[in-house]
Amino acid sequence: MPLGEHALLERLRRLVRSPPPWVTLGIGDDAAILEPDRGTLTVVSTDALVEDVHFRRSWMRPRAIGHKALAVALSDLAAMGAAPRASLLSLAMPAGFPVEDFDELLEGFAELASASSAALVGGNIARSPGPLVLDVTVVGSVRRRRWLSRAGAHEGDELFVTGSLGAAAAGLAMLDSGIDPSGLDERERECIGRYERPEPRLRMGLAIGRNRAATAAIDLSDGLADGARQLAAASHCGVVVEAGGVPAHPGARAWAQRKGTDLLAMVLSGGEDYELLFAVNPRRRKSFEAAAKKGGKLAVTRIGRLAGEPGAWLERDGRLEPLAEGFSH
Amino acid sequence: MPLGEHALLERLRRLVRSPPPWVTLGIGDDAAILEPDRGTLTVVSTDALVEDVHFRRSWMRPRAIGHKALAVALSDLAAMGAAPRASLLSLAMPAGFPVEDFDELLEGFAELASASSAALVGGNIARSPGPLVLDVTVVGSVRRRRWLSRAGAHEGDELFVTGSLGAAAAGLAMLDSGIDPSGLDERERECIGRYERPEPRLRMGLAIGRNRAATAAIDLSDGLADGARQLAAASHCGVVVEAGGVPAHPGARAWAQRKGTDLLAMVLSGGEDYELLFAVNPRRRKSFEAAAKKGGKLAVTRIGRLAGEPGAWLERDGRLEPLAEGFSH
Numbered sequence A, B: 001m002p003l004g005e006h007a008l009l010e011r012l013r014r015l016v017r018s019p020p021p022w023v024t025l026g027i028g029d030d031a032a033i034l035e036p037d038r039g040t041l042t043v044v045s046t047d048a049l050v051e052d053v054h055f056r057r058s059w060m061r062p063r064a065i066g067h068k069a070l071a072v073a074l075s076d077l078a079a080m081g082a083a084p085r086a087s088l089l090s091l092a093m094p095a096g097f098p099v100e101d102f103d104e105l106l107e108g109f110a111e112l113a114s115a116s117s118a119a120l121v122g123g124n125i126a127r128s129p130g131p132l133v134l135d136v137t138v139v140g141s142v143r144r145r146r147w148l149s150r151a152g153a154h155e156g157d158e159l160f161v162t163g164s165l166g167a168a169a170a171g172l173a174m175l176d177s178g179i180d181p182s183g184l185d186e187r188e189r190e191c192i193g194r195y196e197r198p199e200p201r202l203r204m205g206l207a208i209g210r211n212r213a214a215t216a217a218i219d220l221s222d223g224l225a226d227g228a229r230q231l232a233a234a235s236h237c238g239v240v241v242e243a244g245g246v247p248a249h250p251g252a253r254a255w256a257q258r259k260g261t262d263l264l265a266m267v268l269s270g271g272e273d274y275e276l277l278f279a280v281n282p283r284r285r286k287s288f289e290a291a292a293k294k295g296g297k298l299a300v301t302r303i304g305r306l307a308g309e310p311g312a313w314l315e316r317d318g319r320l321e322p323l324a325e326g327f328s329h
Helices: A005-015 A062-080 A099-115 A167-177 A186-196 A202-211 A224-234 A250-259 A263-269 A282-295 B005-015 B062-080 B099-115 B167-177 B186-196 B202-211 B224-234 B250-259 B263-269 B282-295
Strands: A023-025 A032-034 A040-050 A083-094 A119-128 A133-143 A158-162 A214-219 A238-242 A276-280 A300-307 A311-316 A319-322 B023-025 B032-034 B040-050 B083-094 B119-128 B133-143 B158-162 B214-219 B238-242 B276-280 B300-307 B311-316 B319-322
Touching: A005 A099, A005 A119, A032 A083, A032 A119, A040 A062, A040 B083, A040 B119, A040 B133, A062 A083, A062 A099, A062 A133, A062 A186, A062 A202, A062 A214, A083 A099, A083 A202, A083 B040, A083 B133, A099 A119, A119 B040, A119 B133, A133 B040, A133 B083, A133 B119, A133 B133, A158 A282, A167 A186, A167 A250, A167 A263, A186 A250, A202 A214, A202 A276, A202 A282, A214 A224, A224 A238, A224 A263, A224 A276, A224 A300, A224 A311, A250 A263, A276 A282, A282 A300, A300 A311, B005 B099, B005 B119, B032 B083, B032 B119, B040 B062, B062 B083, B062 B099, B062 B133, B062 B186, B062 B202, B062 B214, B083 B099, B083 B202, B099 B119, B158 B282, B167 B186, B167 B250, B167 B263, B186 B250, B202 B214, B202 B276, B202 B282, B214 B224, B224 B238, B224 B263, B224 B276, B224 B300, B224 B311, B250 B263, B276 B282, B282 B300, B300 B311
Parallel strands: A083 A119, A238 A311, B083 B119, B238 B311
Antiparallel strands: A023 A032, A032 B040, A040 A133, A040 B032, A083 A133, A158 A276, A158 A300, A214 A276, A238 A300, A311 A319, B023 B032, B040 B133, B083 B133, B158 B276, B158 B300, B214 B276, B238 B300, B311 B319
16 A cells, blocks of 8 residues: 555654764754764765666665665765765655565665665655656765865876676676576676675775875776776876776676677676776875775776876777777666 | 766756855765864755656746755755755756756756855766656754754744745646636736745744744645644644634735635645744744844744644634645645
């Protein structure tokens, strides 16, 4: 049975147990009130997941949708070197959206919110005559002079990426193909998990922001090619991605082999990996790598360099070619 | 010609001229960075407008849609006694949404953002396979112990409302009827303006929050009956609305007469007036009224009282009857 907005908000409220001490007034009033983190700056970002653009309900469980909506917003905080403090969720829901799915979606959101200290403090629920839309705003804090931005890289800086790439794109292709997951190997199945439940690289972003070893950073929502291009453009530089250095996810590699598709294209233009891309002055590389060790088990890999003249290139077998375009949802 | 997300974000960026000094990093990076207002708390709220639920594109110009999306979010800050600092806009846009309409919508948003110091610092643009969806998050600040909430009213407190009611509901009815506006009188036409371009009562909220004369506050997004009920419930009280005291907008009155409809029903259950409702301890009434004079030319009118036992009533001709339900979009 469909519930009204007030009843749904009440369910939402019940999910928010024991907010952190900096939440002066949580969900349920006209607005929420947060105690600022002393001596820090406030970081805010907003992101959206739209049904049939960013996800399909027939592919993804509501729990994963809720997780992912928050994860992609938190990934923006990670790219700034910020620590999460709070989150707000605005839902536009189709008529007849099952209340069990609503609960499950919120649970997926709330689990990640709790695990990443991004307490849910604001909610809005509207009816949608079309798709399910999740809009998430995150609030974080960052110490002065410890934040990262896309702008700040210089010619000669080296480009590093966290983790491995292509997994989310492979996962999406697997879901799209309708393949029975039991026919996939373990590394391939991991790709579906990476597509559905990306993990924002918050520890890594914080560690790198604090030690000031990176000159610029961005998260890879629309693929490596797009991210590298945007970081370079914001820094008024060009960029060269070195094909040989780019770490492909083993599951993406296996899937590309199975399908006979181009692994490098998937790694460069496949979106939604939500890894972080950093520019690092070569003289600070050791300091950067030391800080990166504090970012958890996540590896960082050198994958290219910033160039003087504007533009974006791929270096393959010693030759430069234009870098592919990014991923479009 | 449809533009890509990057191109649209670039247009958005260009609209944001001269951000206020507290914006350390504005729109265009993974997140925005704000300098907190010293000694204050951070206030956040999110709200959405969904096409064909909250507005129709055939009725409302894009400029009004942009204005209204921000106005309804700012109204939540007003109800907390907070001053706006920043805003974020997340748009889900149907394919083929004209770029001229996009620009006009943003201009409507940016004008109000500038007029109310709610600098646009974050934007997200996604494709929508269905309606146009605008999600707005606002960030404000409020001094410690100077914020208002829905909870805090007591039995015996008096209920005050700003301005006059029913105008937005009448304006919506006028648009819905397809009537030619030239056949309306001036007071009636004002109703359409109130529906399309609500003015958040920010000065009033600030003035009342600062002088601490109100025990509770809420903004009237879903009508007086709904607002009174919610304020009372959050305060663990009941509420009595006194029918004779409720100020009806003259245009709503004229429209009700023209149509032979029930003015009181429109005033009680008609949504989207975005006036503020306050609860005031009778011993502080003079102090409240003095502060309210600082809220601009806006009148405040006593319209009822808080009761001890839970519930919501309408007092008409000395008799109590159950209060109507609120407005549902």
